[in-house]
Structures are given as structure tokens and as C-alpha cells.
Amino acid sequence: MAEPPAPYDVAVVGAGVVGSAVARELAGHELSVALLDARDDVGEGTSKANTALLHTGFDATPGTLESRLVRRGYALLSAYAEATGIPVERTGALLVAWTDEELAALPRLHDKAVANGYEHCAPLTAGEVYAQVPALGPGALGGLAVPGESVICSWTTALALATEARARGAAVLLGHRVEAAEPGPAATTLRTTAGDVAARWVVNAAGLAADTVDGLFGHGRFTVTPRRGELLVYDKLARPLAPRIVLPVPTARGKGVLISPTVYGNVMLGPTAEDVADRGDTATTAAGYDFLLARGRRLMPRLLAEEVTAAYAGLRAAIDRDDYLIEADPERRYLLAGGIRSTGLSASLAIAEHVRDLLGAAGLGLVPRTRLPAPPRMPNLGESAPRPYRDEELIARDGAYGRVVCFCERVTEGEIRDALRSPLPPAGPDGLRRRTRAMNGRCQGFSCAGEVEALLEAGP
Numbered sequence: 001m002a003e004p005p006a007p008y009d010v011a012v013v014g015a016g017v018v019g020s021a022v023a024r025e026l027a028g029h030e031l032s033v034a035l036l037d038a039r040d041d042v043g044e045g046t047s048k049a050n051t052a053l054l055h056t057g058f059d060a061t062p063g064t065l066e067s068r069l070v071r072r073g074y075a076l077l078s079a080y081a082e083a084t085g086i087p088v089e090r091t092g093a094l095l096v097a098w099t100d101e102e103l104a105a106l107p108r109l110h111d112k113a114v115a116n117g118y119e120h121c122a123p124l125t126a127g128e129v130y131a132q133v134p135a136l137g138p139g140a141l142g143g144l145a146v147p148g149e150s151v152i153c154s155w156t157t158a159l160a161l162a163t164e165a166r167a168r169g170a171a172v173l174l175g176h177r178v179e180a181a182e183p184g185p186a187a188t189t190l191r192t193t194a195g196d197v198a199a200r201w202v203v204n205a206a207g208l209a210a211d212t213v214d215g216l217f218g219h220g221r222f223t224v225t226p227r228r229g230e231l232l233v234y235d236k237l238a239r240p241l242a243p244r245i246v247l248p249v250p251t252a253r254g255k256g257v258l259i260s261p262t263v264y265g266n267v268m269l270g271p272t273a274e275d276v277a278d279r280g281d282t283a284t285t286a287a288g289y290d291f292l293l294a295r296g297r298r299l300m301p302r303l304l305a306e307e308v309t310a311a312y313a314g315l316r317a318a319i320d321r322d323d324y325l326i327e328a329d330p331e332r333r334y335l336l337a338g339g340i341r342s343t344g345l346s347a348s349l350a351i352a353e354h355v356r357d358l359l360g361a362a363g364l365g366l367v368p369r370t371r372l373p374a375p376p377r378m379p380n381l382g383e384s385a386p387r388p389y390r391d392e393e394l395i396a397r398d399g400a401y402g403r404v405v406c407f408c409e410r411v412t413e414g415e416i417r418d419a420l421r422s423p424l425p426p427a428g429p430d431g432l433r434r435r436t437r438a439m440n441g442r443c444q445g446f447s448c449a450g451e452v453e454a455l456l457e458a459g460p
């Protein structure tokens with residue numbers, strides 16, 4: 001009889017931005033690592049549907065793990081984006097006060113930013129607020145500038161991290177839903193929908209399902225409540241209206257409804273914050289749409305005259321405490337990374353460092369590998385750097401970059417071909433959209449879906 005395969009040193013459950021960052025970090029050591037996800041692509045959960053802000057952590061609760069990891073994550077992800085070509089735009093943000101109470105709260109928020117180690121906030125008069133974002137609606141009383149807040153491409157971030165984890169030797173096991181965990185003396189056997197995977201240590205980065213997976217390890221310490229956030233995406237013609245991120249004064253329920261430019265040249269309005277029962281309920285609703293339009297009318301009436309290109313919703317993995325829940329269980333050789341709600345994209349690389357340190361303290365041997373492959377250079381999806389359709393030299397070398405397939409987003413056949421040949425190719429049209437922007441424009445694929453799908457079917 002064939003020998004069962006040797007157990008991995010670590011299995012990471014969940015290939016969102018957090019699990020991918022953890023797998024990448026651990027694969028930088030002399031460890032065999034598996035990154036598992038139930039779905040057929042990386043970054044298919046909350047990591048694909050968020051507001052895509054690279055947060056400084058200025059408004060976190062001082063002293064929390066989240067405050068520390070968002071601050072550190074901001075620095076790490078800024079540098080990583082530079083190294084890999086993840087699109088980032090340094091737009092800065094304005095926190096705008098519309099009522100006397102909000103105006104009175106601004107000095108407190110300024111102090112909070114300082115307590116979080118962020119020293120760059122500056123108070124703004126109403127005149128200064130309008131000078132920075134002239135299209136704001138009437139009635140702004142003052143504001144706080146947060147120059148470090150930035151916009152980033154969340155799709156490329158998850159993909160870059162998983163691609164680098166794989167380049168460092170991690171096995172990326174998609175379509176592996178973990179349904180049971182059976183502890184053994186030397187390794188835990190994860191029973192998955194695609195067969196057994198054994199690992200000496202298991203990291204739970206299962207996002208909205210982190211409590212369920214935690215239960216497989218005998219814990220019952222928390223419950224995830226999906227908090228749905230709906231967003232509207234406005235057409236590119238709206239982009240000049242939003243040169244900066246416009247933030248509301250935060251409330252206990254969250255960061256509130258904001259207006260933000262996107263790295264793809266659009267403007268976003270949202271998100272809502274509504275607790276739902278169903279962990280898969282990413283439907284957009286008429287009530288959410290009406291709520292956002294009412295907010296938008298107040299914040300920036302001119303935005304409402306622009307066309308909405310798309311609406312989408314994501315689910316935050318809210319839990320019953322105001323912090324991340326990251327804990328190692330050395331006895332079971334298991335670690336939980338749970339409750340990573342509304343800042344996980346920004347904090348991902350710092351969460352990975354923290355997980356590594358906790359695992360090390362719990363007994364996992366960590367010997368850094370001396371020779372690592374260079375970080376991947378990701379295709380540029382952002383508008384602030386040149387894209388292939390405008391690159392004459394590239395087109396002269398390879399005509400496929402001169403053949404535009406998706407005209408709304410100016411995506412070329414060469415980019416689609418590259419995505420299909422990449423180390424982690426898309427499993428379908430949605431994955432291709434996140435790798436190229438194809439079908440992500442104002443016609444949402446009405447004109448190009450046929451050709452895009454034909455290219456997908458033809459394969460690399």
C-alpha cells in the first residue's frame with residue numbers, strides 16, 4: 001500500500017488576504033506550508049468586496065491589537081505594494097464634520113490619532129475643507145485632514161500574497177473545504193471536500209467561517225455575525241469630484257458612509273453596515289441603495305447626477321468584541337486568526353508577522369530561509385501608472401497588448417493571456433475580472449463578455 005503523504009508543517013485554512021499573507025510569511029521559513037480554500041480561487045471571500053482603503057489606523061481604539069497591527073500593516077503593505085506593483089494612490093482623507101456635535105468630536109479624534117501613533121492629522125476650517133473637495137454639499141463645518149489614508153487594489157493584494165506564497169514553495173489547495181479536523185499525536189488530519197490534508201500545525205484564517213472552523217478544534221469562544229456593507233461604484237466621469245477620501249465622523253457601529261476614489265478611476269459611495277443572518281448574503285438591496293443615495297445627496301449632491309456603474313456588497317466578520325481575536329493553542333498545535341473585521345486588508349502583513357511570532361512562541365520551529373525568490377511583479381490594474389494599451393514599446397514587441405478586448409476598461413488580449421498563464425490562473429470570468437479589470441467597466445461586460453469568455457475557454 002502506498003505511504004500516506006508526509007504531513008505539511010503548517011496548513012493555513014482560508015486563502016483570503018489574511019491567510020495568504022500568513023502562508024507567504026511562513027513559507028519564508030524552512031517549513032512546508034499548504035494554503036487551503038473552499039473556493040476555486042484565492043481572495044474570493046470578503047477580501048474581494050471591500051472599500052479598499054489602506055488605513056493608517058488613526059481611528060482605531062488605542063491600545064488594541066488592531067491598532068498596533070493596522071499601524072504596522074500600513075507600513076508593511078505600503079512597501080510591499082511598491083515592490084510588487086500593487087496599485088496604491090496616496091489621496092489622503094478628509095474627515096468632515098456636518099453638525100456641531102461632530103465638530104466638537106474632531107479634537108478628540110485628533111488626540112486618538114496621536115494615541116495610535118499617527119501624528120500627521122491636521123484640523124481644517126470649513127473653507128479649507130471646501131478648498132480640498134469643492135464638490136462637497138453645503139453645510140460642512142470643519143474637518144480633520146488624514147494625509148496618509150490611501151486607496152489600494154484589494155484584488156491584486158490577495159493575489160500577490162498567494163502568488164508569492166506559492167513561489168516560496170507553499171501548496172495552494174483550492175476547492176478544499178475543511179469539514180472536520182482529527183487530531184493525531186504528530187499531526188492533525190483535515191477532512192476536506194477534496195480529500196485529507198495532514199499538517200503538524202493549523203492556522204484558521206477562515207474569515208466569516210472562523211468560528212465554525214474554531215469549533216472543529218473543540219473551541220466555542222466566539223460567534224461571527226456577518227455585517228453587510230453595500231457600495232455603489234460611480235463611473236469614471238465622476239472621478240474629478242473626489243480627489244480625496246471623504247470620511248464621516250465614525251460612530252460606535254463603524255466607520256460610516258464614505259466617498260472614495262478608487263485605483264481604477266471610479267468613485268465609491270458606501271458602505272452600509274447591517275447585521276445579517278446568512279453568511280453568504282452578499283445581495284445588494286433596494287433599502288441599501290436608498291440609504292446610500294440619501295447619504296450621498298447630503299455629502300456630495302453632484303455625485304448623484306453621475307452614473308452608477310455597479311453596486312456590490314461585502315460581509316465583515318464582526319464578533320462580540322472590539323478587537324481582533326488572534327490566539328495560539330499550543331496543545332492542539334492550532335492558531336485562530338478571527339474577528340478580522342473592517343481593517344484586515346490594511347493589517348494583513350502585520351497579522352502574518354504576529355501569527356508567525358505566536359506560532360514560534362507556541363513551539364513551531366522557525367528557521368528563516370536564506371534564499372528566497374524575488375517578490376512577484378504584478379500586472380498593473382491602476383490608473384496612476386501606465387497600462388499596457390498605452391505602452392507603445394510593449395505593443396511594438398507584442399501586438400497582443402495593442403488589441404483591446406474590454407473597451408470600457410481598456411483591457412488587452414495580452415493582459416488576458418498573461419492572466420491565464422499566471423501561476424494562479426483564474427477559475428472563471430470573475431477571477432479574470434479581478435486579475436485584469438475585464439468586464440468591470442460601465443457596460444459590465446455587455447460588449448466584451450463573449451470575447452473574454454472565448455479567450456478563457458481557449459485557455460493559455
Ligand SMILES: Cc1cc2nc3c(=O)[nH]c(=O)nc-3n(C[C@H](O)[C@H](O)[C@H](O)COP(=O)(O)OP(=O)(O)OC[C@H]3O[C@@H](n4cnc5c(N)ncnc54)[C@H](O)[C@@H]3O)c2cc1C
Pocket residue numbers: 013014015016017018019020036037038039042043044045046047048049050051052053054055176177178179205206207208209210213227228229230271313314315316340341342343344345346347
Ligand atoms: C464593506 C467592507 C469594507 C471594508 N473596507 C476595508 C478597507 O477599506 N480597508 C481594510 O483594510 N479592510 C476593509 N475591510 C475588511 C477586509 O476586507 C477584511 O478584514 C479582510 O478581507 C478579511 O480577510 P480574511 O482573509 O480574514 O477573510 P476572507 O477574505 O473572507 O477569507 C476567508 C477565506 O476562508 C475560506 N474558508 C471559509 N471556510 C472555509 C473552510 N471550512 N475551508 C476552507 N476554506 C474556508 C473562504 O472561502 C475565504 O476565501 C472591509 C470589509 C467590508 C465587508
